[in-house]
Amino acid sequence: MIxxxxxxxxxxLAKISGEVELEVAGQVTQRSVLDALEAxxxxxxxxxxxxxxxxRRAFLRFFACEEDLxxxxxxxxxxxxxxxxxxxxxxVGAVAGGL
Amino acid sequence: xxxxxxxVGTRKGAFVLTSDGKRDKWDVSGPHFAGWEIYHxxxxxxxxNRLYASQSSGWxxxxxxxxxxxxxxxxxxxxxxxxxxxxxxxxxxxGTAHPWEFKRVWHxxxxxxxxETVYAGVEDAALFRSEDGGASWQELSGLRxxxxxxxxxxxxxxxxxxxxxxxxxDPGRMFIAISSAxxxxxxxxxxxxRAIxxxxxxxxxxxxxxxxxxxxxxIAMHESRPEVLFMQKHWxxxxxxxxxxxWKEVSGNLPTDFGFAIDVHAHExxxxxxxxxxxxxxxxxxxxxxxxxxxxTGGNEWEALTKGLPQKDCYVNVLRxxxxxxxxxxxxxxxxxxxxxxxxxxxxxxxxxPIVRDLPAVLSVEVQTLP
Numbered sequence: 111m112i113x114x115x116x117x118x119x120x121x122x123l124a125k126i127s128g129e130v131e132l133e134v135a136g137q138v139t140q141r142s143v144l145d146a147l148e149a150x151x152x153x154x155x156x157x158x159x160x161x162x163x164x165x166r167r168a169f170l171r172f173f174a175c176e177e178d179l180x181x182x183x184x185x186x187x188x189x190x191x192x193x194x195x196x197x198x199x200x201x202v203g204a205v206a207g208g209l
Numbered sequence: 210x211x212x213x214x215x216x217v218g219t220r221k222g223a224f225v226l227t228s229d230g231k232r233d234k235w236d237v238s239g240p241h242f243a244g245w246e247i248y249h250x251x252x253x254x255x256x257x258n259r260l261y262a263s264q265s266s267g268w269x270x271x272x273x274x275x276x277x278x279x280x281x282x283x284x285x286x287x288x289x290x291x292x293x294x295x296x297x298x299x300x301x302x303x304g305t306a307h308p309w310e311f312k313r314v315w316h317x318x319x320x321x322x323x324x325e326t327v328y329a330g331v332e333d334a335a336l337f338r339s340e341d342g343g344a345s346w347q348e349l350s351g352l353r354x355x356x357x358x359x360x361x362x363x364x365x366x367x368x369x370x371x372x373x374x375x376x377x378x379d380p381g382r383m384f385i386a387i388s389s390a391x392x393x394x395x396x397x398x399x400x401x402x403r404a405i406x407x408x409x410x411x412x413x414x415x416x417x418x419x420x421x422x423x424x425x426x427x428i429a430m431h432e433s434r435p436e437v438l439f440m441q442k443h444w445x446x447x448x449x450x451x452x453x454x455x456w457k458e459v460s461g462n463l464p465t466d467f468g469f470a471i472d473v474h475a476h477e478x479x480x481x482x483x484x485x486x487x488x489x490x491x492x493x494x495x496x497x498x499x500x501x502x503x504x505x506t507g508g509n510e511w512e513a514l515t516k517g518l519p520q521k522d523c524y525v526n527v528l529r530x531x532x533x534x535x536x537x538x539x540x541x542x543x544x545x546x547x548x549x550x551x552x553x554x555x556x557x558x559x560x561x562x563p564i565v566r567d568l569p570a571v572l573s574v575e576v577q578t579l580p
Contacts, residue, residue: 117268117269119244119245119266119268119269120269122243123269123272123285153272153285155288155289156270156271156288156289157269157270157272157288158269161288161289161291162291167268167269167270169267169268170268170269203268203269204268206267
């Protein structure tokens with residue numbers, strides 16, 4: 111079971127409380143995890159990665175096991191601890207003051 | 210007795226304000242979508258309980274919300290706005306070519322006649338239509354393909370299509386406005402478009418009377434006279450009596466003709482309202498006095514409306530989509546400020562009072578008059 115922790119705004123949007131647990135078939139990568147996440151919660155399509163290009167939105171980051179995986183290939187395997195469900199994949203909004 | 214529902218979009222959520230026909234006591238519901246920018250909320254003229262909201266965020270992009278119970282509950286619908294074909298380029302601020310990129314939905318305009326049809330004006334400028342209640346969106350690409358698209362350029366707020374005005378007497382005719390390209394009209398339901406900017410003059414472009422490049426801020430129409438339009442341009446208040454074929458300036462005795470919002474009295478098509486703002490570099494009212502100006506002559510002759518509005522130390526702005534009118538017998542006028550106040554007048558502007566005063570910065574105000 112893959113664990114994913116979303117930012118508060120996306121949890122509210124998708125009506126999720128706490129972590130999401132997902133079954134992911136095949137290799138556990140950013141792409142396969144996000145595919146499974148969006149299949150379960152279609153409202154999240156376009157909010158984490160672009161509808162068409164599938165690129166990560168600029169102000170979001172992917173962390174796991176205290177590492178920044180944002181710039182890894184979306185098809186690179188995630189750390190074993192994520193694949194084993196010991197650690198969550200964190201989707202994190204960039205810290206910004208802004209408006 | 211009729212009721213009034215005011216739909217308010219702010220920098221940090223949406224609010225729904227309701228009152229009976231007296232409009233002196235208001236119930237405030239919200240924030241809906243707390244923490245998100247709500248550029249616009251608008252109800253369907255066909256089914257007033259059908260509302261649409263544009264919810265966006267720099268982090269998470271665009272979401273469209275729909276309500277079928279007047280804003281009590283909401284459902285996220287389609288949020289994919291894909292330009293048709295190869296988007297091409299427009300001008301960047303320095304005149305260089307810049308690729309078209311979708312950023313957000315500025316304005317949602319439900320159809321006057323079809324419950325499931327709604328239009329969306331977006332940044333970078335384009336017009337989309339949904340015929341399934343917002344589940345899916347298709348670009349009306351004839352606008353962007355007008356030919357002048359490569360010469361459009363963003364205003365300070367972005368290159369947004371912010372105004373969509375449908376002609377109630379002709380389902381094929383629609384007007385839109387883009388900052389900073391100008392106004393356009395279709396007569397064939399959105400297939401083809403023509404620029405309708407003759408008579409506009411803008412000193413910030415090399416040719417001040419060019420076909421496109423004008424920073425139109427807002428256009429308003431009275432439903433009884435769809436060929437008459439009123440425009441608040443970046444500078445200048447303008448009017449056309451021939452559906453945009455030609456415009457003439459009606460700024461008259463305004464203290465400044467810069468501003469964003471403009472609207473028309475519900476029952477008096479020659480009575481119009483603006484909120485003058487000092488300048489494009491000082492986005493606040495002149496002299497720190499928040500004044501609505503009313504013309505009962507379709508422009509040129511304006512009177513300041515001040516009763517109940519702050520007349521000292523007021524430095525808020527009133528944005529382009531943040532003024533609306535109800536259609537009660539005594540027409541109500543409403544506007545929201547970047548200071549978080551929504552002011553209302555139940556007597557066509559003679560007297561004002563805040564109906565809510567500490568919201569996040571107000572981006573848009575729409576009003577529904579309900580049975």
